[in-house]
Amino acid sequence: MGKKESFVSNLLKVEVKETIDYIVTNWTGKSVDRNPSKFITPILVNLLEKSNEVKKRFILDFQKLEYMNSSTITPIIKILERAKNGNGQISVIYNKLLKWQDLSFSALKIFQTKDKRVEIRGLK
Numbered sequence: 001m002g003k004k005e006s007f008v009s010n011l012l013k014v015e016v017k018e019t020i021d022y023i024v025t026n027w028t029g030k031s032v033d034r035n036p037s038k039f040i041t042p043i044l045v046n047l048l049e050k051s052n053e054v055k056k057r058f059i060l061d062f063q064k065l066e067y068m069n070s071s072t073i074t075p076i077i078k079i080l081e082r083a084k085n086g087n088g089q090i091s092v093i094y095n096k097l098l099k100w101q102d103l104s105f106s107a108l109k110i111f112q113t114k115d116k117r118v119e120i121r122g123l124k
Helices: 037-053 070-085 099-111
Strands: 004-009 012-018 022-031 057-061 065-068 090-095 118-123
Touching: 004 037, 012 037, 022 037, 037 057, 037 070, 057 070, 065 099, 070 090, 070 099, 070 118, 090 099, 099 118
Parallel strands: 022 057, 022 065, 057 090, 090 118
Antiparallel strands: 004 012, 012 022
16 A cells, blocks of 8 residues: 655665555664665655655654764754645654663754644654
8 A cells, every 4th residue: 555665875775655545654674874865855845845745744754763872863853844834734744762862852842733733752
């Protein structure tokens, strides 16, 4: 049900799946590049624009990501700002039982909107 596409850079893999209601990115491996924005930003911008066009929520699922360096958060923040200032619907999902994920992603709750167009959710 839906198309799948994969993007790989070094140790990081981003799998994209489109369903009837969502565009989902599943992040696995490790984001260790010095400048991950070069790889991540075009993917995120393209998918946010597509999700707006087809009126589907864009989900960034980081639950299976093993590690990300501090440079990785920048393109994520930028796409959340873009969605918040536009009309996008975006969710960040992370594993709150992993301390590093909880620290990194719970801080992004400042981007949440009251109408839940932008939401940050820790699961498990």
